[in-house]
Amino acid sequence: MMLIAGTVPIADMPLTLGEVSAEGDFLLVDGRCVPCTQGTGAMVSAALATTDYLKLEAPQVLLAGDTGQGKGSRKLYEYLIRNIAELAPQVLALHYWLPNIVQTRQLCDAIKECARRPVMIADAASMYSAKATGLAGDFDIFTPDATEMAFLADPAATHPAYVQRHLIDTDIKRTPELIKTAYRNGSAARLLLVKGAVDYIVSNGEILATVSEPDVPVMEAIGGTGDTITGLVSALVYAGLEPHEAAIIAARANRMAGKFAQATPATRVRQVIAQFPAVFREYLCQWSGVCYTQGVKYD
Amino acid sequence: MAFLKRKKAAFEGAGLVLFNEVSDAMQAEKTLKRAGYQVKLVAPPPELRKGCDLAVAINLVEKLGIERILRQSDVAYVEVAPLRIDTSEILEIVRVTDFGDWVMVKAANMKLTFEKKSGVIVNTSGGGCPDIPYLHAELIDKPLGEAPRPGELGFTLCALMLERALEESLALYKGGEMP
Numbered sequence: 001m002m003l004i005a006g007t008v009p010i011a012d013m014p015l016t017l018g019e020v021s022a023e024g025d026f027l028l029v030d031g032r033c034v035p036c037t038q039g040t041g042a043m044v045s046a047a048l049a050t051t052d053y054l055k056l057e058a059p060q061v062l063l064a065g066d067t068g069q070g071k072g073s074r075k076l077y078e079y080l081i082r083n084i085a086e087l088a089p090q091v092l093a094l095h096y097w098l099p100n101i102v103q104t105r106q107l108c109d110a111i112k113e114c115a116r117r118p119v120m121i122a123d124a125a126s127m128y129s130a131k132a133t134g135l136a137g138d139f140d141i142f143t144p145d146a147t148e149m150a151f152l153a154d155p156a157a158t159h160p161a162y163v164q165r166h167l168i169d170t171d172i173k174r175t176p177e178l179i180k181t182a183y184r185n186g187s188a189a190r191l192l193l194v195k196g197a198v199d200y201i202v203s204n205g206e207i208l209a210t211v212s213e214p215d216v217p218v219m220e221a222i223g224g225t226g227d228t229i230t231g232l233v234s235a236l237v238y239a240g241l242e243p244h245e246a247a248i249i250a251a252r253a254n255r256m257a258g259k260f261a262q263a264t265p266a267t268r269v270r271q272v273i274a275q276f277p278a279v280f281r282e283y284l285c286q287w288s289g290v291c292y293t294q295g296v297k298y299d
Numbered sequence: 300m301a302f303l304k305r306k307k308a309a310f311e312g313a314g315l316v317l318f319n320e321v322s323d324a325m326q327a328e329k330t331l332k333r334a335g336y337q338v339k340l341v342a343p344p345p346e347l348r349k350g351c352d353l354a355v356a357i358n359l360v361e362k363l364g365i366e367r368i369l370r371q372s373d374v375a376y377v378e379v380a381p382l383r384i385d386t387s388e389i390l391e392i393v394r395v396t397d398f399g400d401w402v403m404v405k406a407a408n409m410k411l412t413f414e415k416k417s418g419v420i421v422n423t424s425g426g427g428c429p430d431i432p433y434l435h436a437e438l439i440d441k442p443l444g445e446a447p448r449p450g451e452l453g454f455t456l457c458a459l460m461l462e463r464a465l466e467e468s469l470a471l472y473k474g475g476e477m478p
Contacts, residue, residue: 009436038435067454095427101313124426125360132313160408160460162389165392168407221396221422226424
Protein backbone atom coordinates (compact mmCIF):
# COMPACT_ATOMS: atom_id res chain seq x y z
CA MET A 1 0.00 0.00 0.00
CA MET A 2 0.91 3.65 -0.41
CA LEU A 3 0.86 5.73 2.76
CA ILE A 4 0.73 9.54 2.71
CA ALA A 5 1.28 11.39 5.99
CA GLY A 6 0.81 15.07 6.66
CA THR A 7 -1.06 17.76 8.54
CA VAL A 8 -4.33 19.34 7.46
CA PRO A 9 -5.54 22.84 8.40
CA ILE A 10 -8.35 21.71 10.70
CA ALA A 11 -7.34 22.57 14.26
CA ASP A 12 -9.38 19.95 16.07
CA MET A 13 -8.98 17.01 13.69
CA PRO A 14 -7.53 14.06 15.60
CA LEU A 15 -4.96 11.65 14.25
CA THR A 16 -6.81 9.81 11.49
CA LEU A 17 -5.72 6.80 9.46
CA GLY A 18 -7.66 5.25 6.63
CA GLU A 19 -8.23 4.78 2.93
CA VAL A 20 -9.09 8.02 1.22
CA SER A 21 -11.97 8.65 -1.18
CA ALA A 22 -13.25 11.73 -2.99
CA GLU A 23 -16.56 13.44 -2.28
CA GLY A 24 -17.09 16.50 -4.47
CA ASP A 25 -14.47 19.11 -3.57
CA PHE A 26 -13.54 17.19 -0.41
CA LEU A 27 -11.62 14.10 0.60
CA LEU A 28 -13.15 11.57 2.99
CA VAL A 29 -11.04 9.64 5.48
CA ASP A 30 -12.63 7.54 8.21
CA GLY A 31 -15.78 9.66 8.00
CA ARG A 32 -13.92 12.96 8.21
CA CYS A 33 -13.94 15.65 5.50
CA VAL A 34 -10.71 17.26 4.37
CA PRO A 35 -10.66 20.16 1.89
CA CYS A 36 -8.84 19.70 -1.40
CA THR A 37 -6.72 22.81 -0.99
CA GLN A 38 -3.05 23.74 -0.82
CA GLY A 39 -0.99 21.28 1.21
CA THR A 40 -1.53 17.65 2.04
CA GLY A 41 -5.12 17.84 0.71
CA ALA A 42 -3.92 18.73 -2.78
CA MET A 43 -1.19 16.10 -2.69
CA VAL A 44 -3.57 13.34 -1.61
CA SER A 45 -6.15 14.43 -4.21
CA ALA A 46 -3.59 14.16 -7.02
CA ALA A 47 -2.43 10.75 -5.81
CA LEU A 48 -6.04 9.57 -5.57
CA ALA A 49 -6.84 10.82 -9.08
CA THR A 50 -3.91 8.75 -10.34
CA THR A 51 -4.72 5.55 -8.46
CA ASP A 52 -8.38 5.89 -9.48
CA TYR A 53 -7.42 6.18 -13.14
CA LEU A 54 -5.05 3.24 -12.93
CA LYS A 55 -7.60 1.24 -10.91
CA LEU A 56 -5.17 0.72 -8.08
CA GLU A 57 -5.87 0.57 -4.37
CA ALA A 58 -6.55 4.11 -3.09
CA PRO A 59 -3.87 5.69 -0.90
CA GLN A 60 -3.93 5.14 2.83
CA VAL A 61 -3.51 8.48 4.55
CA LEU A 62 -2.37 9.42 8.03
CA LEU A 63 -3.59 12.92 8.82
CA ALA A 64 -3.68 15.18 11.86
CA GLY A 65 -5.05 18.68 12.34
CA ASP A 66 -2.40 21.34 12.83
CA THR A 67 -2.61 25.07 12.17
CA GLY A 68 1.00 25.72 13.06
CA GLN A 69 1.42 24.99 16.75
CA GLY A 70 2.92 21.59 16.10
CA LYS A 71 0.69 19.31 18.20
CA GLY A 72 -0.74 17.44 15.23
CA SER A 73 2.71 17.18 13.71
CA ARG A 74 4.11 15.55 16.83
CA LYS A 75 1.24 13.02 16.80
CA LEU A 76 2.05 12.10 13.20
CA TYR A 77 5.72 11.59 13.97
CA GLU A 78 4.97 9.56 17.10
CA TYR A 79 2.48 7.31 15.33
CA LEU A 80 4.79 6.67 12.40
CA ILE A 81 7.79 5.97 14.63
CA ARG A 82 5.78 3.43 16.63
CA ASN A 83 3.91 1.77 13.79
CA ILE A 84 5.77 2.11 10.51
CA ALA A 85 7.23 -1.41 10.66
CA GLU A 86 3.76 -2.87 11.13
CA LEU A 87 2.14 -0.63 8.51
CA ALA A 88 4.83 -1.73 6.04
CA PRO A 89 3.88 0.55 3.14
CA GLN A 90 5.49 0.06 -0.27
CA VAL A 91 5.57 3.83 -0.73
CA LEU A 92 5.77 6.33 2.15
CA ALA A 93 5.18 9.96 1.16
CA LEU A 94 5.73 12.59 3.85
CA HIS A 95 4.36 16.09 3.46
CA TYR A 96 3.36 19.15 5.54
CA TRP A 97 4.27 19.12 9.21
CA LEU A 98 6.26 21.12 11.72
CA PRO A 99 9.80 19.90 11.06
CA ASN A 100 11.38 18.22 14.04
CA ILE A 101 14.98 17.09 13.81
CA VAL A 102 14.90 14.62 16.71
CA GLN A 103 11.70 12.92 15.57
CA THR A 104 12.85 12.81 11.95
CA ARG A 105 15.95 10.93 13.06
CA GLN A 106 13.81 8.55 15.14
CA LEU A 107 11.53 7.96 12.17
CA CYS A 108 14.43 7.16 9.86
CA ASP A 109 15.74 4.73 12.49
CA ALA A 110 12.32 3.09 12.74
CA ILE A 111 12.15 2.69 8.97
CA LYS A 112 15.42 0.78 9.05
CA GLU A 113 13.55 -1.82 11.14
CA CYS A 114 10.98 -2.42 8.35
CA ALA A 115 11.20 -5.88 6.81
CA ARG A 116 10.98 -4.20 3.41
CA ARG A 117 12.13 -0.63 3.12
CA PRO A 118 9.44 1.62 1.59
CA VAL A 119 10.15 4.01 -1.24
CA MET A 120 10.65 7.23 0.74
CA ILE A 121 9.31 10.48 -0.72
CA ALA A 122 9.40 13.88 0.99
CA ASP A 123 8.12 17.31 0.05
CA ALA A 124 7.36 20.51 1.98
CA ALA A 125 8.57 20.63 5.58
CA SER A 126 9.21 16.90 5.78
CA MET A 127 11.88 17.56 3.16
CA TYR A 128 13.18 20.49 5.25
CA SER A 129 13.59 18.27 8.30
CA ALA A 130 15.20 15.44 6.30
CA LYS A 131 17.83 17.87 5.00
CA ALA A 132 18.31 19.66 8.32
CA THR A 133 18.81 16.30 10.06
CA GLY A 134 21.48 15.30 7.56
CA LEU A 135 19.44 12.29 6.46
CA ALA A 136 18.50 13.36 2.93
CA GLY A 137 20.35 10.30 1.64
CA ASP A 138 17.80 8.06 3.38
CA PHE A 139 15.15 9.34 0.98
CA ASP A 140 14.42 8.22 -2.56
CA ILE A 141 12.66 11.30 -3.89
CA PHE A 142 12.55 15.00 -2.97
CA THR A 143 10.36 17.43 -4.92
CA PRO A 144 11.78 20.92 -4.21
CA ASP A 145 10.85 24.11 -6.03
CA ALA A 146 13.57 26.52 -7.14
CA THR A 147 13.83 28.29 -3.75
CA GLU A 148 13.88 24.98 -1.92
CA MET A 149 16.63 23.83 -4.28
CA ALA A 150 18.72 26.77 -3.03
CA PHE A 151 17.88 25.67 0.52
CA LEU A 152 19.12 22.15 -0.21
CA ALA A 153 22.32 23.61 -1.65
CA ASP A 154 23.02 25.75 1.43
CA PRO A 155 24.79 23.54 4.00
CA ALA A 156 23.94 25.81 6.95
CA ALA A 157 20.25 26.48 6.26
CA THR A 158 17.62 24.62 8.28
CA HIS A 159 14.73 26.42 6.56
CA PRO A 160 14.34 28.23 3.20
CA ALA A 161 13.97 31.55 5.05
CA TYR A 162 17.67 31.39 5.98
CA VAL A 163 19.20 30.64 2.59
CA GLN A 164 22.31 32.54 1.50
CA ARG A 165 21.32 35.48 -0.66
CA HIS A 166 23.60 34.62 -3.56
CA LEU A 167 21.93 31.22 -3.88
CA ILE A 168 18.46 32.74 -4.03
CA ASP A 169 19.62 35.37 -6.51
CA THR A 170 20.74 32.76 -8.99
CA ASP A 171 19.21 32.67 -12.42
CA ILE A 172 17.16 29.58 -13.13
CA LYS A 173 19.84 28.53 -15.62
CA ARG A 174 22.11 28.01 -12.62
CA THR A 175 19.79 25.39 -11.07
CA PRO A 176 22.19 22.64 -12.24
CA GLU A 177 24.92 24.23 -10.09
CA LEU A 178 22.64 24.16 -7.05
CA ILE A 179 21.84 20.53 -7.78
CA LYS A 180 25.54 19.63 -7.90
CA THR A 181 26.19 21.49 -4.67
CA ALA A 182 23.30 19.81 -2.88
CA TYR A 183 24.54 16.34 -3.87
CA ARG A 184 28.11 17.24 -2.93
CA ASN A 185 26.85 18.31 0.52
CA GLY A 186 24.79 15.14 0.97
CA SER A 187 21.60 17.23 1.09
CA ALA A 188 19.66 15.60 -1.73
CA ALA A 189 17.55 12.48 -2.07
CA ARG A 190 18.56 9.86 -4.62
CA LEU A 191 16.16 11.45 -7.09
CA LEU A 192 15.21 15.10 -7.28
CA LEU A 193 12.26 16.50 -9.18
CA VAL A 194 13.01 20.23 -9.13
CA LYS A 195 9.84 22.17 -9.92
CA GLY A 196 10.12 25.47 -11.76
CA ALA A 197 9.93 27.22 -15.11
CA VAL A 198 12.01 24.23 -16.19
CA ASP A 199 11.53 21.03 -14.21
CA TYR A 200 14.70 19.03 -13.63
CA ILE A 201 14.70 15.28 -13.04
CA VAL A 202 17.97 14.32 -11.38
CA SER A 203 19.26 10.93 -10.29
CA ASN A 204 22.24 10.79 -7.94
CA GLY A 205 23.49 14.14 -9.24
CA GLU A 206 22.97 13.43 -12.92
CA ILE A 207 20.32 15.45 -14.76
CA LEU A 208 18.34 12.81 -16.64
CA ALA A 209 15.68 15.02 -18.18
CA THR A 210 14.12 18.45 -18.22
CA VAL A 211 10.48 19.29 -18.77
CA SER A 212 9.43 22.75 -19.89
CA GLU A 213 6.29 22.20 -21.97
CA PRO A 214 3.56 23.13 -21.91
CA ASP A 215 4.72 26.41 -20.39
CA VAL A 216 2.09 27.66 -17.93
CA PRO A 217 3.90 30.30 -15.82
CA VAL A 218 0.81 31.15 -13.73
CA MET A 219 1.02 27.71 -12.11
CA GLU A 220 3.62 29.16 -9.72
CA ALA A 221 0.96 31.43 -8.25
CA ILE A 222 -1.60 28.68 -7.65
CA GLY A 223 -1.31 27.27 -4.14
CA GLY A 224 -1.02 23.49 -4.22
CA THR A 225 0.34 22.91 -7.72
CA GLY A 226 3.69 21.83 -6.28
CA ASP A 227 1.85 19.50 -3.91
CA THR A 228 0.03 17.87 -6.80
CA ILE A 229 3.34 16.96 -8.49
CA THR A 230 4.38 15.13 -5.33
CA GLY A 231 1.06 13.30 -5.22
CA LEU A 232 1.41 12.31 -8.88
CA VAL A 233 4.97 11.04 -8.56
CA SER A 234 4.09 9.09 -5.40
CA ALA A 235 1.17 7.32 -7.07
CA LEU A 236 3.11 6.61 -10.26
CA VAL A 237 5.95 5.04 -8.26
CA TYR A 238 3.34 3.00 -6.41
CA ALA A 239 1.99 1.92 -9.82
CA GLY A 240 5.37 0.40 -10.58
CA LEU A 241 7.15 3.01 -12.65
CA GLU A 242 10.81 3.68 -12.02
CA PRO A 243 11.23 6.87 -9.95
CA HIS A 244 12.73 8.87 -12.82
CA GLU A 245 9.95 7.78 -15.20
CA ALA A 246 7.35 8.67 -12.58
CA ALA A 247 8.95 12.09 -12.08
CA ILE A 248 9.02 12.92 -15.80
CA ILE A 249 5.38 11.93 -16.26
CA ALA A 250 4.33 13.80 -13.10
CA ALA A 251 6.00 16.98 -14.33
CA ARG A 252 4.36 16.68 -17.75
CA ALA A 253 0.93 15.78 -16.37
CA ASN A 254 0.89 18.68 -13.91
CA ARG A 255 1.74 21.20 -16.61
CA MET A 256 -0.79 19.71 -19.00
CA ALA A 257 -3.51 19.82 -16.33
CA GLY A 258 -2.78 23.52 -15.86
CA LYS A 259 -3.15 24.02 -19.59
CA PHE A 260 -6.37 21.99 -19.73
CA ALA A 261 -7.76 24.07 -16.83
CA GLN A 262 -6.86 27.27 -18.73
CA ALA A 263 -5.24 28.35 -15.52
CA THR A 264 -4.98 31.95 -14.38
CA PRO A 265 -3.37 33.16 -11.15
CA ALA A 266 -6.85 33.03 -9.60
CA THR A 267 -7.40 29.36 -10.44
CA ARG A 268 -7.82 27.00 -7.46
CA VAL A 269 -5.80 23.82 -7.28
CA ARG A 270 -8.91 21.64 -7.30
CA GLN A 271 -9.65 22.94 -10.81
CA VAL A 272 -6.23 21.71 -11.91
CA ILE A 273 -6.68 18.34 -10.17
CA ALA A 274 -10.04 17.90 -11.91
CA GLN A 275 -8.15 17.78 -15.21
CA PHE A 276 -5.89 14.82 -14.36
CA PRO A 277 -8.24 12.09 -15.66
CA ALA A 278 -8.50 13.88 -19.02
CA VAL A 279 -4.73 14.36 -19.15
CA PHE A 280 -4.15 10.68 -18.37
CA ARG A 281 -6.70 9.58 -21.00
CA GLU A 282 -4.99 11.62 -23.65
CA TYR A 283 -1.31 11.27 -22.76
CA LEU A 284 -0.44 8.60 -20.18
CA CYS A 285 -0.22 5.77 -22.69
CA GLN A 286 1.99 7.88 -24.97
CA TRP A 287 4.23 9.08 -22.14
CA SER A 288 4.61 5.84 -20.22
CA GLY A 289 4.30 3.17 -22.90
CA VAL A 290 1.89 1.43 -20.57
CA CYS A 291 -1.71 1.68 -21.73
CA TYR A 292 -5.04 0.88 -20.09
CA THR A 293 -8.49 0.47 -21.52
CA GLN A 294 -11.28 0.11 -18.97
CA GLY A 295 -8.81 -1.08 -16.39
CA VAL A 296 -7.19 -3.71 -18.62
CA LYS A 297 -3.50 -3.22 -19.17
CA TYR A 298 -1.96 -3.65 -22.60
CA ASP A 299 1.46 -2.69 -23.94
CA MET B 300 28.01 9.46 28.04
CA ALA B 301 24.49 10.20 29.21
CA PHE B 302 25.49 13.82 29.77
CA LEU B 303 26.79 14.09 26.22
CA LYS B 304 23.56 12.68 24.82
CA ARG B 305 21.47 15.21 26.76
CA LYS B 306 23.62 18.09 25.60
CA LYS B 307 23.28 17.07 21.96
CA ALA B 308 19.51 16.79 22.20
CA ALA B 309 19.27 20.30 23.63
CA PHE B 310 20.62 21.79 20.40
CA GLU B 311 18.49 19.77 17.98
CA GLY B 312 16.04 22.57 17.25
CA ALA B 313 18.62 24.65 15.39
CA GLY B 314 17.68 27.91 17.12
CA LEU B 315 18.43 29.85 20.30
CA VAL B 316 16.70 32.69 22.08
CA LEU B 317 19.43 34.93 23.52
CA PHE B 318 19.11 37.11 26.61
CA ASN B 319 20.93 39.82 28.55
CA GLU B 320 19.81 38.50 31.94
CA VAL B 321 19.70 34.98 33.38
CA SER B 322 16.33 35.73 34.99
CA ASP B 323 14.84 36.56 31.58
CA ALA B 324 16.05 33.25 30.16
CA MET B 325 14.47 31.32 33.01
CA GLN B 326 11.23 33.27 32.69
CA ALA B 327 11.20 32.63 28.94
CA GLU B 328 11.63 28.89 29.39
CA LYS B 329 8.70 28.74 31.82
CA THR B 330 6.50 30.92 29.60
CA LEU B 331 7.22 28.96 26.44
CA LYS B 332 6.75 25.57 28.09
CA ARG B 333 3.43 26.76 29.49
CA ALA B 334 2.40 27.70 25.92
CA GLY B 335 3.18 24.15 24.73
CA TYR B 336 6.58 24.69 23.13
CA GLN B 337 9.32 22.10 23.54
CA VAL B 338 12.26 24.22 24.72
CA LYS B 339 15.25 23.82 26.98
CA LEU B 340 17.66 26.03 28.91
CA VAL B 341 21.16 25.65 27.51
CA ALA B 342 24.51 27.40 27.57
CA PRO B 343 24.95 29.29 24.29
CA PRO B 344 28.16 28.78 22.39
CA PRO B 345 30.64 31.63 23.06
CA GLU B 346 30.28 33.09 19.57
CA LEU B 347 26.52 33.60 20.08
CA ARG B 348 26.61 34.74 23.71
CA LYS B 349 25.07 38.18 24.11
CA GLY B 350 24.69 39.15 27.73
CA CYS B 351 24.25 36.08 29.87
CA ASP B 352 25.41 32.48 29.74
CA LEU B 353 21.94 31.01 29.48
CA ALA B 354 19.85 30.69 26.34
CA VAL B 355 16.66 28.85 25.42
CA ALA B 356 17.05 26.22 22.72
CA ILE B 357 14.07 26.23 20.36
CA ASN B 358 12.92 24.79 17.07
CA LEU B 359 13.98 27.66 14.81
CA VAL B 360 11.02 27.09 12.52
CA GLU B 361 8.78 28.24 15.39
CA LYS B 362 10.50 31.66 15.60
CA LEU B 363 7.35 33.66 14.74
CA GLY B 364 5.11 32.09 17.39
CA ILE B 365 7.83 32.08 20.04
CA GLU B 366 8.67 35.76 19.59
CA ARG B 367 4.97 36.61 19.78
CA ILE B 368 4.55 34.76 23.09
CA LEU B 369 7.64 36.45 24.57
CA ARG B 370 6.42 39.89 23.52
CA GLN B 371 2.91 39.27 24.85
CA SER B 372 4.37 38.03 28.14
CA ASP B 373 6.77 40.99 28.45
CA VAL B 374 9.78 38.70 28.59
CA ALA B 375 12.87 40.62 27.47
CA TYR B 376 15.12 38.88 24.95
CA VAL B 377 17.88 40.03 22.65
CA GLU B 378 17.18 37.96 19.56
CA VAL B 379 16.27 34.59 18.11
CA ALA B 380 19.32 33.27 16.29
CA PRO B 381 20.15 30.21 14.23
CA LEU B 382 22.46 27.92 16.16
CA ARG B 383 24.99 27.59 13.35
CA ILE B 384 26.99 30.79 13.11
CA ASP B 385 27.51 30.28 9.38
CA THR B 386 23.75 30.47 8.81
CA SER B 387 22.75 33.47 6.71
CA GLU B 388 20.58 36.34 7.89
CA ILE B 389 16.87 35.83 7.34
CA LEU B 390 16.05 36.54 3.70
CA GLU B 391 14.82 40.03 2.89
CA ILE B 392 14.60 39.56 -0.88
CA VAL B 393 11.21 40.27 -2.39
CA ARG B 394 10.43 39.64 -6.04
CA VAL B 395 7.44 40.87 -8.00
CA THR B 396 6.00 39.12 -11.06
CA ASP B 397 3.51 40.78 -13.37
CA PHE B 398 0.74 38.44 -14.54
CA GLY B 399 -1.31 41.07 -16.39
CA ASP B 400 -4.42 41.58 -14.26
CA TRP B 401 -2.61 40.08 -11.26
CA VAL B 402 0.64 40.61 -9.37
CA MET B 403 2.57 37.88 -7.58
CA VAL B 404 4.88 38.94 -4.73
CA LYS B 405 7.45 36.42 -3.56
CA ALA B 406 9.34 36.56 -0.25
CA ALA B 407 11.81 33.68 0.16
CA ASN B 408 9.73 30.53 -0.35
CA MET B 409 6.31 32.21 -0.02
CA LYS B 410 4.18 33.81 -2.73
CA LEU B 411 1.04 35.94 -2.56
CA THR B 412 -0.95 36.94 -5.63
CA PHE B 413 -3.57 39.68 -5.79
CA GLU B 414 -5.76 41.26 -8.44
CA LYS B 415 -4.41 44.67 -9.47
CA LYS B 416 -7.79 46.34 -9.83
CA SER B 417 -9.50 45.20 -6.64
CA GLY B 418 -6.55 44.36 -4.40
CA VAL B 419 -8.22 41.03 -3.57
CA ILE B 420 -5.89 38.15 -2.73
CA VAL B 421 -6.52 35.36 -5.23
CA ASN B 422 -3.84 32.84 -4.21
CA THR B 423 -0.96 32.08 -1.89
CA SER B 424 1.57 29.40 -2.68
CA GLY B 425 4.86 27.89 -1.57
CA GLY B 426 6.02 26.85 1.89
CA GLY B 427 5.75 23.61 3.77
CA CYS B 428 4.87 24.37 7.41
CA PRO B 429 1.49 23.39 8.86
CA ASP B 430 0.15 26.92 9.27
CA ILE B 431 0.51 27.66 5.54
CA PRO B 432 -2.57 25.73 4.29
CA TYR B 433 -4.54 27.36 7.13
CA LEU B 434 -3.35 30.84 6.16
CA HIS B 435 -4.07 30.05 2.50
CA ALA B 436 -7.71 29.39 3.40
CA GLU B 437 -7.91 32.48 5.62
CA LEU B 438 -6.36 34.93 3.13
CA ILE B 439 -7.92 33.97 -0.19
CA ASP B 440 -10.73 36.19 -1.47
CA LYS B 441 -9.95 38.90 1.09
CA PRO B 442 -8.87 42.43 0.14
CA LEU B 443 -5.23 43.04 1.03
CA GLY B 444 -6.08 45.65 3.67
CA GLU B 445 -8.72 43.50 5.37
CA ALA B 446 -6.95 40.15 5.28
CA PRO B 447 -5.77 38.60 8.55
CA ARG B 448 -2.05 39.05 9.06
CA PRO B 449 0.12 35.92 8.76
CA GLY B 450 2.43 37.49 11.32
CA GLU B 451 -0.42 37.42 13.85
CA LEU B 452 -2.18 34.17 12.88
CA GLY B 453 0.85 32.07 11.93
CA PHE B 454 3.58 30.45 13.99
CA THR B 455 6.41 29.50 11.65
CA LEU B 456 9.14 30.91 9.43
CA CYS B 457 6.96 30.19 6.39
CA ALA B 458 4.24 32.41 7.92
CA LEU B 459 6.84 35.11 8.60
CA MET B 460 7.79 35.07 4.91
CA LEU B 461 4.12 35.21 3.90
CA GLU B 462 3.75 38.27 6.18
CA ARG B 463 6.62 39.91 4.26
CA ALA B 464 4.89 39.13 0.96
CA LEU B 465 1.64 40.64 2.27
CA GLU B 466 3.43 43.78 3.53
CA GLU B 467 5.06 44.28 0.14
CA SER B 468 1.77 43.64 -1.66
CA LEU B 469 0.04 46.26 0.48
CA ALA B 470 2.80 48.77 -0.23
CA LEU B 471 2.53 48.12 -3.96
CA TYR B 472 -1.25 48.35 -3.98
CA LYS B 473 -1.51 51.47 -1.81
CA GLY B 474 1.42 53.15 -3.53
CA GLY B 475 -0.05 52.43 -6.93
CA GLU B 476 3.38 51.52 -8.28
CA MET B 477 2.38 48.17 -9.66
CA PRO B 478 4.10 46.70 -12.67
